Amino acid sequence: MKTKILILFTVIAFGSHFGAQAQKLKKFGSSTEKKMGPKTIKVPYTDVVSYLGYAAPGNEDETREGKKFYYIYVWIPAVAPELGVRMMSPVGKTKIKNATMAKAYEANAKSSEYFDTYITLERSDIISKDKISAEAAKSAKWTKLEYNDDSSEMPKQPSGSSYNSLLRYKSQVGDPLKALTVGLYRIGFTTYKKGEVKGTFLAQVAAPIKLPGVAMAKTIEELKKAL
Template sequence: MTLKTTGKVLAVLSLSTLTACMSTSSGPYLKSSMSEGVGPLEVRAPYANYVNYYGYVDASVKPEGKYKGKDTYYLYAWVPAAVDEIGISMQSPVESKPTEKDFVHNNFAPGMEKDKAKFFDTYIVFDRMNIIDSSKIAQGGKVLQPLGYNDDTRELPANPSGSYYNSLLRQTTNLSNPTESLVRGVYRISFTSFRSQVEGSFEATIGTNIPGVKIAASLEELHKLVNTGNL
C-alpha cells in the first residue's frame, strides 16, 4: 500500500469515527472542507482548534469603514503559523453562552441584557493584512489582499425569521501561489449587512488545524492578547 493510499484510508477512518461521534454530539457548526460521503450524507471533519468571539453592535459601537456603501465593522485575527485552511462563520443572534476560553467584547453582556433577541443578516469578508511580526501588531498596517467573502449559508442555523442569512466561508492555502498561501500574520474579518442595519448580537468563529489563534476587535487589543496574553 502506498503512502498516498494509506493517507486516504486514514482520512476515511477518521471521518467514520467522526460520524459515530456525531450521533451523540453535533459539535460546532463550522466544519472543514475535508468531507466524505457516508451513506446518503456528506460528513465534514471538524477543525482541530476553534476560537469564538462574542459581540454586540448597537448605537455605541461605531462603524469602522465602508463595504460597497454599507457601514462595516472589523475583527482582527492573529494566525501564529502557516496553515492549510481557515474557516470563518458568523451567526446572529447568539444562541450559546461564552466560556472562559472565548473572546468577549465589553458591549456583549450589556447588549444582551437590553435586547438579546436583536439580530442582523451577516455578511463577512476575509482579508490578509501586511503584518507578520507579532511585536508590531499595534503599529497597524494595511490590507494586502482580499481572500474571500460569504453572505448566506444553509450550514448554519436559520435566524429567528426562518431565513438562512448567517455566513460561513473556508479559505484554503495554495502552495503553488505565494499570494494565496495562508501564512503567519494578521487577518481582518469585516462584517456588514445588506438586508438590515448591523444591530444585535453575533458570534464569530474561526476554525484552524493549529493552536494559538487570537481574535480581537482592534489591532491594539490583538497586540495585547498576542504579546501579553490579556487585554
Template sequence: MKIRTTLLTFLLATSSAHAGFSLNSLMDDDGLPVLTSAKKTGIGFASVSVPYVNTVNYFGFIDDKSKPDAVVKGKDAYYLYIWIPAAIDELGVRMISPVGNLAEPEKEDFVQANYGQKVKSDKETWFDTWIRVERMDIVSPDNIKMASKVINILEKDDDSDDTYDEQRHAKYNSLVRIETDLSRPDKALVRGLYRVVFTTYKKGKVEGSFIATLGSNVPGIKIASTLKELNELVNE
C-alpha cells in the same frame, strides 16, 4: 475549543448507516453548531465534512454606541482582527446573528467589552451578516500595532452558512472556507495578521448580537476588535 474524538467516531458511524447525514443537528462543546471544514471523510454518499481541529469564538454586540470602522456598499462596517501563529491549510470563518440562546461565552472565548450586559437586555435583535476576509501586511507579532495595509481579499460571503438550520430568520448567516494555495503567495495562509470586515446585506443596519467562529488546524489563534487589543493578547 476542540472537537472531541468521540464526535468524529460518531460521525463516521452515522455516515455509514445514513447516507446524506447532516451535521446541522450536532453541537460542539459550547452548544454551537459544529463548524466543519471543506475536507470530507468516508466513502461516496456516506462521506461527511470533517469538523475543524481547533475553533475560536468571538462574542460581540453592535448598538448605537458602536463606532463603525469603515463604510462598505454604503453601510456601516466593522472589523475583527485575527492573529494566526503558524501556517494553516484552511481557515473557516462563520458569523451568526443573533446569538440568542445558542451559547454563552466560555472561559477560552473572546468577548467584546460589555457584551454580557448588552445581550442580557436584548437577545433578539439581529442583522443579515455579510463578511469579507482580508490578509494584512504583517507577519511578525511585534508589528501588529503598525498594521495599515490590506495585501489582498481572500474571500467574501453573504448567506452561505451550511452548518446551521436557522429557524429564527431566513438563514442569513455567513460562512467561508478558505484553503491555502502555496503556488500563489497572495492565497497562501501563512503566519500573520488577518481581518474580517462585516456589515449587513439585506436587512437595515448592523445592530444586535453576533458570534464569529474561526476554524483551523492550529491552536493559538487570537481575535479582537482593535489592533491595540489584539497586540495585548498576542504580546503581553
C-alpha cells in the same frame, strides 16, 4: 370553535419561532469530507476560536462599497492549509465554551436584535507581532481572500431566513498574496441588505490543524493585549 382555532394557530406560531431560536449550532465542518455509512459528512475542524460581540450603529470601522463595515482582528501564528470563518446573529441562548467575550456583548447579551450577516476574510501584509499597531493596520495592504452572505449550513435566524454566514478558504501556496501564512488577518462584517448592523453575534475562526496562539479581538489594542 373560532377560539380553539385561534389558540391552535398561536401555539403553532410560537412553536415555530421557538424552534428557530433554539436551533443548535452544529460542529464546524472543514472542506474535507468523509463517508459515514450512507452519509457523507464534513470532518470537523481541529481548532476553533470563538468571539462573542455586539455591533451597533456608530461603532463601525469604515464605510466601503457603500456599506458600514466592522472588523475583528485575528493573529494567525503559523502556516495553515485552510481557514474557516462563520458568523451567527443573534447569539441568543447558544452556549459557546472558551469564547472571548467583548464588553459590549456582556452588556447586551440579552438583546434580541440581530442582523443579516455578510462576512469577508482578509489578510494583511503584516507578518510580525512587533509590527502590529493601529496605524500599521490602517495603512496595511489588505487582500480579500473569500466572502459569504447566506449559508444553509448555519442555523436560521428568528425570522426563519438562512441569513447567517460561513466560508472556507484553502491556502493558495503558489500565490504569495493568497497563501495562509503567519500574519495579521481580519474578519470584515456588515449586512448584505440596506440598513444598520445591530445585534449580538458569534464569530468563529477554525483550522484543520492545531494553531496554538490564535488571538481574536475587536480592536488592534485588544489584540496586542491578547498576544
